[in-house]
Amino acid sequence: MICFWGCLTIYNSLMCYFPNSLFLLFVLLNGKFLNSLFGNFLKNVFSFSLICTTFAKILRKHPFRWVKIKKFLVEMNVVNTVKELKEQLSLFRSEGKSIGLVPTMGALHPGHASLVKRAVEENDVVVVSIFVNPTQFNDKNDLKNYPRTLNADCALLASIGDVIVFAPEVDEMYPTEDTRQFSFAPLDTVMEGAFRPGHFNGVAQIVSKLFYTVEPHRAYFGEKDFQQLAIIREMVRQLGLGLEIVGCPIVRESDGLAMSSRNTLLTSEERERSLIISRTLFESIEYAKENSLAATKAFVENVMKTTPGFKLEYYQIVDGNTLQPLNEWSDSEYIVGCIALFCGKIRLIDNIKYKG
Numbered sequence: 082m083i084c085f086w087g088c089l090t091i092y093n094s095l096m097c098y099f100p101n102s103l104f105l106l107f108v109l110l111n112g113k114f115l116n117s118l119f120g121n122f123l124k125n126v127f128s129f130s131l132i133c134t135t136f137a138k139i140l141r142k143h144p145f146r147w148v149k150i151k152k153f154l155v156e157m158n159v160v161n162t163v164k165e166l167k168e169q170l171s172l173f174r175s176e177g178k179s180i181g182l183v184p185t186m187g188a189l190h191p192g193h194a195s196l197v198k199r200a201v202e203e204n205d206v207v208v209v210s211i212f213v214n215p216t217q218f219n220d221k222n223d224l225k226n227y228p229r230t231l232n233a234d235c236a237l238l239a240s241i242g243d244v245i246v247f248a249p250e251v252d253e254m255y256p257t258e259d260t261r262q263f264s265f266a267p268l269d270t271v272m273e274g275a276f277r278p279g280h281f282n283g284v285a286q287i288v289s290k291l292f293y294t295v296e297p298h299r300a301y302f303g304e305k306d307f308q309q310l311a312i313i314r315e316m317v318r319q320l321g322l323g324l325e326i327v328g329c330p331i332v333r334e335s336d337g338l339a340m341s342s343r344n345t346l347l348t349s350e351e352r353e354r355s356l357i358i359s360r361t362l363f364e365s366i367e368y369a370k371e372n373s374l375a376a377t378k379a380f381v382e383n384v385m386k387t388t389p390g391f392k393l394e395y396y397q398i399v400d401g402n403t404l405q406p407l408n409e410w411s412d413s414e415y416i417v418g419c420i421a422l423f424c425g426k427i428r429l430i431d432n433i434k435y436k437g
Contacts (some may be wrong), residue, residue, distance in 0.1 A: 178205035182297035187211040188228035188342035192332035217283030362433040392423040
């Protein structure tokens with residue numbers, strides 16, 4: 082036993098000074114020198130340590146590779162059909178368990194992860210849908226280029242907790258054309274609604290389908306899509322659905338950029354330039370303390386319009402409930418600034434709260 086602990090002490094000391102000493106010890110232990118001193122037991126200890134350390138290095142270098150060997154690491158509960166999902170949820174519902182839903186279009190990032198973590202904390206069962214919904218895209222190229230990373234998404238979800246992944250094909254969600262027309266006026270007539278005709282109708286189509294399929298007690302959405310969140314709340318009210326819509330704060334990169342699946346499509350130069358968006362929005366909060374609403378709006382617009390590579394669609398300072406543009410800071414107790422622009426060919430959105 083003294084020899085064993087003595088060897089571990091030597092090993093730990095070597096690892097501090099020689100990062101590759103684990104491999105060296107492995108070789109030595111398979112030779113006659115250490116084998117004669119400590120026998121097969123110690124050799125097996127270090128062999129196992131080498132395997133674990135090597136595997137850990139692989140995971141650090143390729144964090145999503147392990148999805149490919151998930152059969153012996155973790156079995157994800159991935160469901161592809163409405164029928165199978167309803168069957169699973171029916172059992173949980175009969176046991177009185179609460180169900181949370183996180184609708185996504187995949188290409189998950191830590192922003193999505195924050196929604197899932199909260200859902201796991203607040204519900205007995207969590208469904209995460211991964212579906213790139215064609216009816217909410219009014220640009221075919223945008224639909225075609227939208228990132229699809231199901232394996233990586235499953236790896237991220239497995240690291241969070243036990244969830245059901247609902248990943249249907251288009252024909253599963255739209256066996257026939259969905260001709261329903263929604264109206265959320267005046268919420269859907271401004272900002273995104275004005276620049277992306279039909280977008281929110283497509284969002285309402287797929288989200289309502291998911292609500293009818295999952296019948297969740299709570300559904301989680303990020304506040305980065307601020308207008309979408311308001312419209313989904315209105316849709317729930319109009320349809321009389323008995324569920325809670327939970328809005329979750331924007332998650333930002335360490336440098337301030339709002340996390341988005343589209344960020345992966347930016348070039349390195351565009352990624353650096355995109356930081357001007359959040360930086361300017363945060364600066365506008367201080368600017369607003371000494372200036373009028375109109376001047377603050379002009380301040381943000383001027384920066385975006387004069388930045389090479391940017392094409393501003395809109396910057397609106399609106400009432401956080403009605404989404405209608407405001408003229409004075411005194412017009413509302415809940416005021417949000419919402420922006421949409423193209424950075425190169427990639428469309429980005431963000432928002433900032435001024436009051437409320």
